[in-house]
Amino acid sequence: MNPNNTETNPPSAAEAAPAAAPLTDATHDPALRSWVASANVPGADFPIQNLPLGRFRPPADEGPGHADGADTLRVGVAIGDQVLDLKLAAQQCPWPEEIYPLLAPLAAGDLAAFMALGRPAWRALRAALSAALAEGSDQGPFLELCLRPRAGLRMAMPCTVRDYTDFYVGIHHATNIGRLLRPDNPLLPNYKWVPIGYHGRASSVGLGGPVRRPHGQQRPNPEAPPVYGPCQRLDYEMELALWVGVGNELGRPVPIEKAEEHLFGVSLLNDWSARDLQAWEYQPLGPFLAKSFATSVSPWVVSFEALAPFRRPLLRPGGDPAPLPYLHSAANHSHGSFSMTLEVWLQTAAMRSAGQGPVRLSQANAAEAAYWTPAQLLAHHTSNGCNLATGDLFGTGTLSGPGPGQGGSLMELSQGGREALQLPVGEQRRYLHDGDTVILRAFCEAPGAVRIGLGQLSGTVLPA
Amino acid sequence: MNPNNTETNPPSAAEAAPAAAPLTDATHDPALRSWVASANVPGADFPIQNLPLGRFRPPADEGPGHADGADTLRVGVAIGDQVLDLKLAAQQCPWPEEIYPLLAPLAAGDLAAFMALGRPAWRALRAALSAALAEGSDQGPFLELCLRPRAGLRMAMPCTVRDYTDFYVGIHHATNIGRLLRPDNPLLPNYKWVPIGYHGRASSVGLGGPVRRPHGQQRPNPEAPPVYGPCQRLDYEMELALWVGVGNELGRPVPIEKAEEHLFGVSLLNDWSARDLQAWEYQPLGPFLAKSFATSVSPWVVSFEALAPFRRPLLRPGGDPAPLPYLHSAANHSHGSFSMTLEVWLQTAAMRSAGQGPVRLSQANAAEAAYWTPAQLLAHHTSNGCNLATGDLFGTGTLSGPGPGQGGSLMELSQGGREALQLPVGEQRRYLHDGDTVILRAFCEAPGAVRIGLGQLSGTVLPA
Helix, strand or coil: CCCCCCCCCCCCHHHCCCCCHHHCCHHHCCCCCECCHHHHCCCCCCCCCCCCEEEEECCHHHCCCCCCCHHHCEEEEEECCEEEEHHHHHHHCCCCHHHHHHHHHHHCCCHHHHHCCCHHHHHHHHHHHHHHHECCCCCHHHHHHHEEEHHHCEEECCCCCCCEEEECCEHHHHHHHHHHHCCCCCCCCCCCCCCCEEEECCCCEEECEEEECCEEEECCCCCCCCEEEECCCEECCEEEEEEECCCCCCCCCCCHHHHHHHEEEEEEEECCEEHHHHHHHCCCCCCCCCCCCCEEECCCEEECCCCHHHEECCCCCCCCCCCCHHHCCHHHHHHCEECCEEEEEEECHHHHHCCCCCEEEEEEEHHHHECCCHHHHHHHHHCCCCCCCCCCEEECCCCCCCCCCCCCCHHHHCCCCCCCEECCCCCEECCCCCCCEEEEEEEECCCCCCCEEEEEEEEEEECC | CCCCCCCCCCCCHHHCCCCCHHHCCHHHCCCCCECCHHHHCCCCCCCCCCCCEEEEECCHHHCCCCCCCHHHCEEEEEECCEEEEHHHHHHHCCCCHHHHHHHHHHHCCCHHHHHCCCHHHHHHHHHHHHHHHECCCCCHHHHHHHEEEHHHCEEECCCCCCCEEEECCEHHHHHHHHHHHCCCCCCCCCCCCCCCEEEECCCCEEECEEEECCEEEECCCCCCCCEEEECCCEECCEEEEEEECCCCCCCCCCCHHHHHHHEEEEEEEECCEEHHHHHHHCCCCCCCCCCCCCEEECCCEEECCCCHHHEECCCCCCCCCCCCHHHCCHHHHHHCEECCEEEEEEECHHHHHCCCCCEEEEEEEHHHHECCCHHHHHHHHHCCCCCCCCCCEEECCCCCCCCCCCCCCHHHHCCCCCCCEECCCCCEECCCCCCCEEEEEEEECCCCCCCEEEEEEEEEEECC
C-alpha cells in the first residue's frame, strides 16, 4: 500500500515551480504576424499563435477520388479566416527535411496517426507551421495556393472517438446541482479527493449541428407511473473536450508528471442532457440515456502549446485537502490549469425571425471553474491500470463560475427550472425549446499574449 | 407524448403467443448427430445443435503470412472438442452457391462483417453448417481436413468492442446489493420500470486470463482521509455478454418487436469489480475506475438460434407493473427470456498446490435472475435515439438467483464481506486473493433438447 497523504494544506510555495513563462517559445511571440492578413485582426480566434488542427471534406467538384468517404478527408490548420490544406501543403511547398514524416499522416487525412506521435512531433510541426505562416516566410508563395476559405468548409470529426469519458471537474457546477438535491450538504464527501467521472457513449459524439430532442422514460408525477415521451427538460452543458493523443498499456498507470504528455489538445464540448430522463434513470449507476442521444464537439483541436501563455495554478482554496500523491506534481500545482473565458449564447427561433442576434446566457473562466486539471484527469483515469488510446475523448464536465450568470447549464441558471430566464423578444426559458440554437465559445486572453480562441460550437434543437 | 401505460398486471394469456416450439427447426433436432464424434458426447458444450463462432490465431508454424497480427486471425466454429477453420472450409469444401457470400467475411477472419449481415444470413449459415457437420454429410470428407483441436488454439476477441454498456437486469442481485445499503428498501423505485444500465469502458474488455489487481483511491476508515493503494475488496460478477450484430442510425429507436433481430449472440462476461474503489467513487455518477481495469468475455459467441429450445416467458411476478409499451411485445412476453444455468467456480493457489479442483461457489438460472430480456435492453438503449453499431457489447449485469448460494458475486455470497466462505483446504474468502482463479460456466438444458453450453471463462488474479 502506498503511503497515505494526510496533508490538508496545499504544498508550500517553495515546492511550486515558477509560473507559465518557461512554457512559451518563439511560436508565442505576440509580435509574430502572419502573411494571412485575417490572422492578424485583433480578437480573431485563430492567429498564428494558435494553429489548431481539424479535418474537413474537400469540395465534391475537385474531381475523381473526391467523392464522400473517409479516404477523402483532409487535415487542415485554421489560420485567420482561412484553412491551410495540409495535403496540398505537403505536396506543393518545400519543408525542412525532418517535417515530412510528420506531414505524411496529415497529408493522408489521418489526424489520429499524427496524434499518436506524441508531443515532440506536435511541437516540431507547430514550429514549422509557425515559421511557414509568418510574415516574410519563403514558403508563403507556395502555401498561398493551399489555403481554403474556412467559411465554406464542411468540417468532419478530428478522428474516430474511441472511448469517451465525462468528468465532473466543475466544482461550482457540482455545488449548484448538489444544492438543488441536498441544500444543506451540496458537495459529496468524495468530491475534493476523487476526480469524479463516468464512462460516456462514444457512438453519439459528433460535431455541432441539429440535435433531435430525445424520447425517454420519465416520471413527471411521482404519484403516478412513469411515461415514455419527448424529453420536457432538455438542457446543454458547457464543457471542454480533451483529446488523448498517446495511449497507455493496460495495467500501466501514467504518473501525474507524464500525464499531460498524453493529451493532444482541447475543443469545445456540449454535453446535451435530458434532465427528466436523468432524474428518473440515474440511481444507482449514473447517467445513461439522458446523455447518449447526442454529445457535440467543435472541430478545431487547440494544442496545449497554444495555451501555454494562459496556464494558471491549480484551483485549491485554503483549507481544501492537498491532492493525494498520485494526483500531485509541482508543475501541475503551479500551472496545471489555464485561464479561458467560457461563454454560452442562445438564439431562439423567434429571435431569428425578429432579426435578433444570440444573447449571452453565461460567462465563466475555466481556471475558476475546474477543481481538477487535465493532467489529474488522465493520471486518475489510468491509476487503476485502465488503458487509454489515441482518439479517446474526455469531457471536463460542466464548467460554471461561482457567481450568478456563470452557470454552464440551464438547470443552474433557472434554479432547476424554478426561475425563468427572460429573453430579448419577450420569451422565457427554463429549458430548451425546439428551434433554440445553443452556441458555445471559449477564448484565452492575458496581458502580453495574443488572444487564442477555440472557435465556436453551435447546435439547434429539432422537434422530437 | 405517448399514451401512458398504467397497467399493473401482466398482459392477458390471450395476448401471449405460443411457447418456444415454433422457434426451433431441423438444426435443433435432438436426434441430429455429427461426424465429429466428440460433439455427440452427452454433456458436451458444443454439440451440432450449438455451432458458436469465435476467432483464433493459427499456429505460427503454418508458414509465411501467419505471423501475429489482426490480418492472420481466423474465424472458426466450435464442434465438440474441435474447431472448424472457416478459412480452410471455404477453400477446401464445396458449399451451396448461396453460402459463399456469407463465408467470404468469415474466411477473411472478419467476424464483425458477418455479424453486420443480420439474422437471415446468420440462420442460413447455421443451416449450412448443421448440414455439413451432420453424420452422413457429403461435405464431411472435405471438412475433416479443416478441423483443429480446440484445446491447443489461442483464441482472440470475436471482434473489436465498439461501445460497451453494462446493465443491471439481475433483480435478486439488485435486491441483495440494495439490502446491504438500504435494508428496509433494497430496490429503488425505478428498478421495475427502467432497464437500468450505464456506459462501460470498451478498451479494457478482453478474453479471460490473468487480471492484475488494480490500485485505486479508497477510504477504508471513514474518519480518516482516503488512500491510494491496491484494491482490498476485489470481486467478480457473473454476467452474460450480448453482442450487437446490426446497428441503428442515430435518432432511430429500434422497436421492441425488432430488437432481437439486432443481437448476434451470447457469451459469458466477468465484470471484475473493485468494491472499495466503487464505494468511494460512485456517487453521484456511477461506477468508473472500479470497473474499467478489466472486463472479461468468453471467446465463443452462441447464437440466439442455438438457444431457441430454451426460451422462457418474461420474468414478471404478479403485482409487478407491466412494461411500458415501448418495452412490451407479445413475443417478448411469451419467450423473451431463456433458461440457462449459470455457475461460478473458484480455485485458489493453495487448492491448486493441494491438487484440489475448483469448488462451485454459486448456481443460478438466468430465467429466474433477469428481470429484463435482451430485446428489452436493446429497445431501451435505442429508445432515446442512441445509435448502436456492430461490435457493441452489452453486459446483462450480475445474474443472481433468489436463494442462498445463488449470488453471482462474492459481495453477495459474503454479505458485503461480513460472512466468510469456507473453502476445501481450510481457507476462507470474503473477497478475491491473489492467485485465485474464477471460472464462469453456463449451459442450457431442457427436456427434449440437447444441452447447449457457452463454454467457460476463466481468470486468475495477479498481485497489484
